Amino acid sequence: MLKRWFGAERQAARTRKQLDAAIERLQSADAAQRLPALAALVRWLRPRRLRDTAVARERLQVLVECVRSDAAARAAIRNALLWLVTDTQPLRLLSDSGILSGQGFVGGLWRRFVHGLLPDELDPAQLRDAVNLLFARRDDYVWVEAIADADWVGFLDALDLGAAGREHGRRLPFQILEALQVVSYRIAALGLEPELVRNHPAIERYESPFLTQNVEMRQFIDEHQAAIADKRDPALDDKHLLVLLGQCEQIIGKVRKQAAQTGASVSLTVLLARLNQNIGRLKLLLQLLERRPVHELNELRVRFFKQVVRAENTRHSVSELWQQNVELLATRITDNASKTGEHYVTTTRAEYWGMLRSAAGAGCIVPAMAMIKVALSAESHSPLAGAVLYSLNYGLGFVLIYLLHFTIATKQPAMTASYLASTLSAAQNRKERIAIGADLVVRTLRSQFIAIIGNVLPAFLLPVAIAYAILLNTGRHYLEPETARYLLVEQHPLQSLAWLHAGVAGVCLFLAGLISGYFDNKAVYNRIPQRMLQLRWLRRLLGQARAERFAVYVENNLGALAGNFFFGCMLGSAGTIGFILGLPLDIRHITFSTSYFGYAMVALDWQLARSMVAMVAIGVAGIGVINLLVSFSLALFVALRAQRVPVSDRRELMLEVARRALRRPQDLMWPPRDPVPEEEAKSESADEAAVGKTPAAG
Secondary structure (H helix, E strand, O other): OHHHHHHHHHHHHHHHHHHHHHHHHHHHOOOOOHHHHHHHHHHHHOOOOOOOHHHHHHHHHHHHHHHHHOHHHHHHHHHHHHHHHHHOEOHHHHHHOOOOOOOOHHHHHHHHHHHHHOOOOOOOOEHHHHHHHHOOOOOHHHHHHHOOHHHHHHHHHHHOHHHHHHHHOOHHHHHHHHHHHHHHHHHHHHHOOHHHHHHOOHHHHOOOHHHHHHHHHHHHHHHHHHHHHHOOOOOOOOHHHHHHHHHHHHHHHHHHHHHHHHOOOHHHHHHHHHHHHHHHHHHHHHHHHOOOOHHHHHHHHHHHHHHHHHHHHOOOOHHHHHHHHHHHHHHHHHHHHHHHHHHHOOOOHHHHHHHHHHHHHHHHHHHHHHHHHHHHHHOOOOHHHHHHHHHHHHHHHHHHHHHOOOOOHHHHHHHHHHHHHHHHHHOOOHHHHHHHHHHHHHHHHHHHHHHHHHHHHHHHHHHHHHHHHHHHHHOOOOOOHHHHHHHHHHHOOOOOOHHHHHHHHHHHHHHHHHHHHHHHHHHHHOOHHHHHOOOHHHHHHHOHHHHHHHHHHHHHHHHHHHHHHHHHHHHHHHHHHHHHHOOOOOOOOHHHHHHHHHHHHHHOOOOOOHHHHHHHHHHHHHHHHHHHHHHHHHHHHHHHHHHOOOHHHHHHHHHHHHHHHHHOHHHHOOOOOOOOOHHHHHHHHHHHHHHHHHHHHO
16 A cells, blocks of 8 residues: 555655656747647657547646646746747638548548658647647547646636737738638539539629628628737627628528438538538637637637647548548438338338238349359359359349349348438437437348248248259259259358358448439439430330339439449459459358358258258358348448447447347247227227126116
8 A cells, every 4th residue: 555655755856856857848949849848848748648538638738737736837938839820820720720621531541641651740830730749649639638628628718818928929810811811712612513503503693601601700800800900809800790790601401401312412511511511610710719718718718729630630630531531422322222221121000911922022123033043153264254144144133023022132221221220310319319219220120030941931931842852854863963062062161161152242232322322313313314315316205104104213222223233233342252262252142142051951962960050050050140141230330420420329239139039039929919090099998998897777
């Protein structure tokens, strides 16, 4: 105990000694040495290990105590910070830091790659580069954000920036006004983008708030510059500016809502995100310019400080670029996919049995596709020709399944995950969000279960019947024994990479869901049906009425048709791509694996060791679980990111689903009794009451 106490005392004394040395260096530093001296103070605050954020909080508290008790230390740190803000050029930091650039993913990736090989030169005369020199580690934002805003505000309050800031910081208001002008011009330019005008034509017909705010901003800046020069209060406030910015945000909101119905492009999604960020930056700069109590001003400074540190630390991060683009792409795609996903979730028992019939129909077509695949494999083809033939077999087969309104169970998750995420984001509060989400997940799992049953039973029984029919008619088995054993080994979980290949199929299922959402969005955003009606040859061929019906069908089904076809192409070409790359790349899909199992068992006259049969059955079941788990997990991750559902809500949702599964496990496989309509319930209760009175009357 004493040893621990003395160790803590020695550590505290060492920490204070290091702080005193950093402050002494700051006091003796000239203009050229102030930035390295401030960097030394930041290094003292920075914890050695990233997860030791408590160390950073404790050190900041020690610094606050030192500043409050030592006037010389307070003056040294305050003068250094004021010098940093007023004697460097802050325009790039105020106007650009943390704002999404218009650069595409490929351009951004290339810029980050070049920066990794040859970093940019940092100019200490620029405040943005000075921040990069002070917070030089790429993870500094973690401990900066871990320290509560109140602690940082307490540090600024202790420095007493009020009077000293007015003496040393007369340049800063002019610099903020300059940044306001830059951001205002940028908003005006973005508001004139053809992509935005196309989605909100009223901008051209009426006075655009994006342009009007710039005119108002010019007057605001001129008045404030004159007021600062004359040392008087400005006669113009920012109330009208805020009203105009609010109108800009209303237009952005209308375009977003319209995009959910009419689709959106990636460029429009990026444009709206940049507009929102620039409007937010403009409001923050206006707040920093206002005269307000020092404590409130310090709260704004801390908020901006944390944004800047994070933005500068992640400016050259490939992972941050990837996350930004995934979120933008997901936002664009999942809105349309969520509408399709609603059809894959059953609620009533009638829908439940309807899903079984739909899945059984698909289970009757897959054996024919598996049969064609075996026949194609028996012939010699070049790798490219084989990939094309397999892709056409799978792709056209899945399109046929869709045209007949049948259901492939494993294609459901990529659609239902988007529907789930959009439902969660629409909930009013957290409790409602968790309850609705858990109910939807249970219904989704139940729908998946019955769809798999509907797929698997015909996919096994029909190949057995087909194989016996061929045997009775030809006297020979459809498959050679060697081919049958090969097909069984390919589904074995230990003797092959079946489960790994099932994961690859799950990724393909996820990508098929994204492709469906992409083409659904493309159909409405690019107005493909309306453009098809401009084709004279199509109107002559089908007639005007049929051409219009065909255009409507394309609008409603293009995404699903494209998703099914491209999914088949991915399944058909995966093995060829693996062969070309020299990788063990292939696919395993539960419905096809079940069909191969049926064909192979008949070809071997069911003469197979029980252990082998059991392992193959386990392998097929595992293939199905992995297909569903991988595709649903990936789709749900992208959809939740697109809808910005908090991480805490995701954990609570999974816990609630687990609780419901333990409380009523039958709900995962069997739907509860359909709710009785209100009028029927009243009549039934009245009838029961009448029946109950009859014996008494007798």
